[in-house]
Amino acid sequence: EVQLLQSGGGSAQPGGSLRLSCATSGFTFSSYAMSWVRQAPGKGLQWVSTISGSGTNTYYADSVRGRFTVSTDKSKTTLYLQMNSLSAEDTAIYYCAKDKEGWTAIAFDSWGLGTLVTVSS
């Protein structure tokens, strides 16, 4: 059974940093792309970032490029999102998601429970 266990998140001040983690199990981690998708309070879904199963390719939404960094630790089968220079517009529930494919974001077929990130002074 695929499991995605999220941790991290919480509150940060504008300009601050947070790191999200997503510990996975139940599938061959290096065979599937992993992504972050966020949802602002009461709003729709927004794709944030994807990393290929090999870890060699990363993709970002324009709104986070240069501020957020996606990475993986294959030995821990864990996905990370380092978020720097946070602003109020980054306030959202962040979901990690496993993809059906290995090299980029195609379809998110398993999701974590989500973790709330609140950016406020």
Added chain:
Amino acid sequence: DIQMTQFPSSLSSSVGDTVTISCQASQDIDNYLNWYQQKPGKAPKLLIYEASNLEPGVPSRFSASGSGTHFSFTINRLQPEDFATYYCQQFHSLPRTFGGGTKVEIK
């Protein structure tokens, strides 16, 4: 960026009804479209991928079709557990983009 427009944004229906949701892409995305269901306080769930392929374990009352710029998603014989918000998502181009969602409510 490819804009995904869903309509209606919300609808009210009764158990047993048939519901259809539309999703329009701002440019041709072939059949590179997925549909998700999200219930309040829960993570989204993939229901259909590549425009018409039902995800394993998803009831057959869910179906979808379309290609190019116009897509539709149908729920036959609406069940109480189907009341949720539904999103389309394109994977033709980066950035991946979602429709604004359609909330299916109980009449």
